[in-house]
Every structure is written in C-alpha cells, then in structure tokens.
Amino acid sequence: MTHLDIELQRLKAETIKMWTLVNLQLNKGKISLLKLDKDLAREVILSERRVNAFELKLDRDCENIFALFNPVAVDLRFVLAVLKINNNLERTGDIVEGIAKFVLNVDHTFDKQVLELTRAVEMYLAANNMMETVLEAFDKEDTSLARTVFQQDELVDEINVNANKIVAEYIRSHPDNVEEALYLLSIIRKLERVGDQAKNMAEEIIFYIEAKVLKHRSKVEKSK
C-alpha cells in the first residue's frame, strides 16, 4: 500500500465514524420523538458538537490530502466525494438537532391519530433506512446498493407532499392541537431533507466509483 492509500483508508474510516454517529443521532431522535424522551433529546443536542468536530476534521483531512498528494482519477473523485458527504452528514446532524429541539418544546406525545394519518413514523423509518443503506454502500463501494436509495426517496417525498393536506384537515378537526400539528409538519419537512441528504450522498458514491454525475437527473435515470 502506498502512503496515499494509507491516508485514503484513514479518511474513509473517519467518514464512516462520523456517519455512524449521525445515524445514531437520527435513531435517538426518532425514539425521543415517539416517547417524548426529553433527556434523550438533550443528549442528541449535546452530541451534535461531536458531529461538528468531525466535520472540521474531515475538511482538514481532505485539504491536506489535496495539498500533499495531488490525487488524480479515482483517488481525486474519492476525496471530492468525501468532502461533499461530510457536508451532507453535518447538515443531517443539524436536522436531527432541530427535531430534538422540537421534542423539548412539545408538552405531550403526539396524537397517535395524526401520526398514523401523516405516516410520520413510516417516513422516519424510511429516512433511517436510507441513511443506513447509503453508509453500507459507501463502506462496501456498492453502487447498486446506493441506487436503491433513489426509490426509497420516492416514499419519503410522497409522505411529505401529502402531509400539508392531512395536517390541515387534522387542525380543522382538532383545533386545540394546532401547535402539535405544526411541529409534526415541521418534523416531516425535516425528514424529507434527510432523505435528500441521503440521496445526495448516494450520488456522490456513484460519482466516486463510476465517475458518473447524477445530479439534476430524473429518478428513472438515476436508478439505472
């Protein structure tokens, strides 16, 4: 293994550590939301600092590799992909922190009815699954696995699109629960963004391994 190979392996290992942390945060966010566990929500908010620290470190590591090794071809694409994935992961961390902050502001668990109607839990599970899938795809360098995320994102988008109407209807029939309903709508929006982040990361993995740019292409084209 060359010196550069060693550095690239280190970079990959650090990225996976950060990714694992963010996925854990996402999972804790879900549990804190469903059980209204404010302590867990506080834990998520506190742990966000670690995510930020990882972001700074990975940025620096990528900068050093560019400066010292002038990587080309697949190595260049890998470092470029990690730079972007780093950004995606940090944003996902921010989103989860936002969800945890909502949990701190809510007074009681969400009404089961509105959760079921909006399919919010299903959406959260889908977002979780997308993040796990893309991490596995990154670790195993499996572009077929990465591509499955585009289909999963359709479910997330569908739930998001339908949420407005469903929540509006719920508010009309449960005017005392307006605040709660609006929080839930915000959380759904955030989960839709998590889906987008996962999708972006899948695109970066495909770029790094296959040198294909999938940005701004249709979902059908991406799945091929």
Added chain:
Amino acid sequence: MYKIESKNVDFFYGTSQALKNINIAIMQNTVTALIGPSGCGKSTYLRLFNRMNDLIGNTKLNGQILIDGDDIYTKGVNVDSLRKNVGMVFQKPNPFPKTIFENVAYGLRVNGVTDKKIIEERVETSIKQVVLWDEVKDKLKKSAFELSGGQQQRLCIARALAIQPSVILMDEPTSALDPISTSKVEELIYELKTKYTIVIVTHNMQQAGRVSDTTAFFYLGELVEYDNTKTIFTNPKIERTQNYITGRFG
C-alpha cells in the same frame, strides 16, 4: 534532543555568501525536504551535513552544525566516521563499476568488515530494505550497470544503508528517474524514515508534499520558512513561500 541542528550558519564560496544565518533543527526519524529555486543554497546546505563542501577549495563556514548534539566541524572530528554515519545519495545514480553484490559490500569491506557471513547478511538486508532483493537475488554477480535507472538508484541507497548510517542525505534522488521508479523511491523514503533521519533536496514540490514531514524553503541563501509540510502546503506563513509553491515565481 534534535538529530541535526544548524545554528547561525553562514557559508561562503570565496567572498560570495551562499548561506545566510540558517537555523534549522531536525527531529530524529523524520524526512525534511529542502526546496527553493536553483542557486538558492539548498544543495550547499545539504552538503554541510557530511562535510562534502570540504572537498571544494576556498570555502568558509561560520556557525555550528550539530549531529546528535556534537559539532561536526570541531577540530579532531573524524570525517570518515562522519560520512559513514551520514550517507548520501545523488541525483544521477552512480553505482560502482562492480557487481550488484560488490556495490553494497564495498562500503563494508572498506570499513574493515572481513567476515564473509556478516557481509552477505548485511548486503541481503540492505537490498531487501530498498525492496530490490526479489529483482536482483538471482543476479548478484551481474554488473550493476545492467540494472535500470530506478534499480540503480535503489542499489545506491542500499549501498548507503549497508554501513548503517543514522542520517541519509538525498540530493534530488529521483530527478533522473521515470515516474514509476520515482514512485518506488518515494515509497522507500516513507518506509526508511522509521529507522533513519532523511534530508532531501528536491525541485519537485509535489514530491516534497508527498514524502516529507517538514519543509524548509530557501531563497537566495536565506531560510525563508521552515515548518511542518502540511502547514507549508496548506497555509504558509510567508507570502514569498506561497508565491513559490503556487508557481508564481521561481
């Protein structure tokens, strides 16, 4: 303690001052790259560490060069012992007109080693250290000139390693080599630093970035900046350094 130190070093070729007040401290088991435009004094500085400049007439040194805390320019220093401890590899591979085996064994014999078994062991160890053994083990009695340029250069490094130095000086060791041989020598430098302290002059800034821990930028005989290589190539403190490494001059 530092492995190599230069303190307030000035160096003159006759009346012409080639080095001005150089202060550098090099840690053990590191690779230090000396970079700078042609004529800046980096090779002159390198040659101070094994007193090769003594061979040039009418030169003068002020200041101190310390290796393991001892000033190597003090009266009474055994220059042969110094050059055994501080090996050198040059730009153009310069194997002796001897067999591959004898190229590496020669230094041992000249230093009084006569035991055949020890010589054979040290030759094999040295050639293995430079990752050349598999390529030459079946032709040790062949002339070194039959090897490719990259192999010859690795043989020259093995020759330097055989007499067990603690410091290796390299003056543009890959500038005459093809990219693959260059890559092999660079990987070798990365491996060797676990056991040796290496100082390398290079015109190739990307090489300096790839192989070195610290980098010293020279300009017109002065040390402009000396720092961790990462810092030099990501955020140098001196504008002149930045201009040089970005190719804006030199």
